[in-house]
Amino acid sequence: RKEVEQDPGPFNVPEGATVAFNCTYSNSASQSFFWYRQDCRKEPKLLMSVYSSGNEDGRFTAQLNRASQYISLLIRDSKLSDSATYLCVVGKTSGSRLTFGEGTQLTVNP
C-alpha cells in the first residue's frame, strides 16, 4: 500500500465549478499535512498547510481527519488558472522528509 494515496483523476470541470480532492495516508505518526500545486514541468509550490481544525484560504478549504487518516481539498468557483496537478503531502515533525501522493490533475475549461 502506498503511504499517500490520492484520487487518480484527471478531473475536467467547467469554470465556476466546485471540485474536491481526496487523500489518505497510512502512517499514523504523520504530523504535518500539506497540499502542493504543480504546474506542468514546474516545481511544486505550497498551496496550503492542513490543520485538524480545518483551514480556508479564499476559495480553497482544506480538512484533516486524523482518525480516518484522510485529507481533503475543496476548490470553489474554479478558475482557468487553477488548472494544475494537486499533490497531497505528508510529513513528520522529526524532519522535513515529505511523502507525496502521485497527484491529481485538474483542468478547468472555459
Add this chain to the structure above:
Amino acid sequence: DAGVTQSPTHLIKTRGQQVTLRCSPKSGHDTVSWYQQALGQGPQFIFQYYEEEERQRGNFPDRFSGHQFPNYSSELNVNALLLGDSALYLCASSYRMNTEAFFGQGTRLTVV
C-alpha cells in the same frame, strides 16, 4: 530575497556517466532535501542534509550521494547513470529540518 536555485536546469547524459546537480537554499534556510520526480509521478525523497550531514535517506541505491557545504548549498551526485534515472530532480530547502519546504525549479535530467 532569492528563493531556492538549482543548476543546471536541463542536462543530457549518456548511460554509465556520472552527474552532479547543485542547489542553493532559500536565504535563511539551513536544510536541503533532494527529490526525484519521474514523469507522471509524485516526487520521491532521496535524502536530506542538515549541518553538513546526511540526516535521512529514502529508498535509493548508493549510486546516489550528496554533500552539503558550510554555506548550506548542496550537491547531488549520481554515478553509473541508468536510463531509469531520467527524471526531474528537485531540491527543497527548509529551516532546521522543518517540514515547511520550498522547492527549486528543478533539474531535468535525461539519460540516453
